[in-house]
Amino acid sequence: MAKYCFGVDVGGTTVKLGCFDTEGTLLEKWEITTRTANGGEAILPDVAASILDKMKEREISREDVIGVGVGAPGPIDGEGTVYNAVNLGWGTFSIKNQLQGLLNIPVEAGNDANVAALGEMWKGGGQGHKNLVAVTLGTGVGGGIIADGRILSGATGAAGEIGHIHVMDGEQEMCNCGNYGCLEQYTSATGIVRLAKRRLAADDKPSSLRGNDSISAKTVFDAVKAGDELAIEVAEQFGEILGKELANIAGVVNPEIFVIGGGVSKAGPILLDYIQKNYIPYVFAGSRGALFALATLGNDAGIYGAAKMVLD
């Protein structure tokens, strides 16, 4: 009888792996280096070898393993096919088929942000819900949509790529994606710094942020908590841009809950307040009751979600 599953989160520098029981208890986690040379050809063989080693070490037979779930950065469709994951050097191929061939164990694969959303639904900030939007506010802005308990992948695995939704006309700075005025440009960690610098440059209003050469999202929200008026204006602007856009996303997928994670979310519940109060005025009645919560799994969300993929 199958008693275990593995969750794998492939990142640009390390691969995180977790061994779970079928109740979702994380029994052990470890990391290996991501070898991206030669089109990333070593990545899945390395993953397979590491899992087989762990199975040998723990005396787990193939029959004891329900499956191996994999999350990776890049567009991955519902069939486990990746389409050009540039960070890993990968072109287009079936992660599911290749890793299944190496392991002789069932494999599922999905986009890392979507898989992390599933992890937060299962064991994190979204527990108890099956219609969820996960928003990751880090260096960039990522997202993952869970609809009726399943990952929404979309046509080419690009569903939930909410960081590049257009939210601002007239933006002069280009986003990393080549467009102008993307959500990420204002609500990522670097986006919040952009808002703060622009606000500081607008006039001479006093602020504890003035003269600080290393403003970060953290210093902005620390200043908010200390009552700095200018920082509060920046937080309001951040909240209006993100809250309004989440209202629009709710108009599309009608979630029960938004789960906010990433480095910016370390600001804590105050972050949710700024988002939610700007969400309410814009959202359609049917989604007005959506909840807002902080992500709780941190960097483990990916391995949890990957494991969950093979349990469903």
Added chain:
Amino acid sequence: MAKYCFGVDVGGTTVKLGCFDTEGTLLEKWEITTRTANGGEAILPDVAASILDKMKEREISREDVIGVGVGAPGPIDGEGTVYNAVNLGWGTFSIKNQLQGLLNIPVEAGNDANVAALGEMWKGGGQGHKNLVAVTLGTGVGGGIIADGRILSGATGAAGEIGHIHVMDGEQEMCNCGNYGCLEQYTSATGIVRLAKRRLAADDKPSSLRGNDSISAKTVFDAVKAGDELAIEVAEQFGEILGKELANIAGVVNPEIFVIGGGVSKAGPILLDYIQKNYIPYVFAGSRGALFALATLGNDAGIYGAAKMVLD
């Protein structure tokens, strides 16, 4: 062996019904009056009686029927529970359970716009695709999302309610939903008239629309086809608002195709041109290749989609 299924589209004034074979051939369609008095208590019994009559007439036994699908206006979740369908007088109850009890045949139920989207995927403008966004430009703006071949219902059946996504700051006129600046206020049939009237009032630019007391979406697009410059400006504005918003929706659900229906879509392929050229500049690369097509099933989309629900 089951050979038939029924599709039911409950509207505010009539209920459309269709009898299909399991290949999706519409064998017969008919209508009954929607009796909304007393909280719409007669609606489902009337539907059941009409289906049982038709089965008797065609000598179809219960064993020959795979199921009955129902689409109705209002929030209906994935379990077939409706939450206050004001147009029908309905409160909150399980359409699925009630109609199954009346018919002793399996029933599925969903929001009418979502069900119509499924119909367009199955036998209409979206054939061959399983990730689709249907947009209905009529008196209002409705929508339906199909993800991996299934209706995306959301938490309370409000997924795809794209007409009330906020697209314009500073709007002074209130939308029917109580908010300001909803997509529907500019891109429905009445919304296009609003854009045209505002453009006409802005200056004295000559136009065939001037002095016309009964401007409609049709007259606007007829003028566009005749080369009227002011009408073309209105179409551009319509296209920019809708194309930009569809780009944002693509950032959430990454569809293969947008299927545009409703009365406004009678303008034909030129409508798609205005939408698509304004979609491309705003959309994230992963969804840039999405197709645009016109809906083809018209008022029958609902019964087709309802029938498809029970075949899946």
